[in-house]
Amino acid sequence: MSENNPKKILLINGSPKGDRSLTFRVGRAFAEGLSAEEGSGIEYIHVSQLNVKPCTGCLSCWGRTEGTCVIKDDSIPMVRERILAADTIIMCFPIYFFGMPGTMKTMIDRLLGIFITFSGQEIDNIKEGRHALRSPRPGQRLAVIASCGFSESAEAFYPIKVQYDLCIGTGKYASFCCPQLKALAQAGSGQRFEKILDLSRQAGTQFAHGAIDGELVKKLEKPVLTQKTYRMLMEKFWKDEKGGEY
């Protein structure tokens, strides 16, 4: 990639908390690690700042209009253009009820036209993903970064992984889910959270050279606090918050 045409990273932050989101901070550290290594620029989309109308299910983008959505008076045309132009897309979001936040899902539904028409793809091809891209960008990569409040990140992240495996293909994207984020950010001086940011930055550096090492993913997904400390911190946090201002 020439200096005049640097690679682009697009970080899509699906947390309703915008840039106050802890998951966003983990995603941004990853993007910074990647960017420092490959000299790419980082663009941000905060889903909370978008105006996104829900998909009406008309399927025009798969037939009549060949890829574009018939709704044009909201943020989706801009999002679509930036996704298609990105070399790396990082989707980060907190887990809500074992899924992604509704606003993020609403945005993704509206991007159906990026994928080719479903024509009865075989379940045997599941490793390839059930939906292929309409206009694949050579070398384009995806990383999915989530966080959850609970300690059991594997359980919380499982439904999301199944969703991405089915849509994108098993092993075709990088991913990790950090547990206990809220408790970590509250604990002590936040040093434990800073450590997660460091690990995520390292993951971005590794991603620039191929895949994130399995051992590093394990560290990112391992609960830092014991269940006893976690419970104590959270109980104290909710108690102190009672009656406070939003």
Ligand SMILES: Cc1cc2nc3c(=O)[nH]c(=O)nc-3n(C[C@H](O)[C@H](O)[C@H](O)COP(=O)(O)O)c2cc1C
């Ligand atoms: C509506 C809602 C639902 C949630 N559901 C879950 C859940 O199912 N499992 C879980 O571990 N955490 C759940 N959480 C906690 C968040 O995933 C967690 O606090 C996250 O780390 C916040 O990240 P953020 O600062 O980026 O928003 C939920 C939070 C909210 C607001």
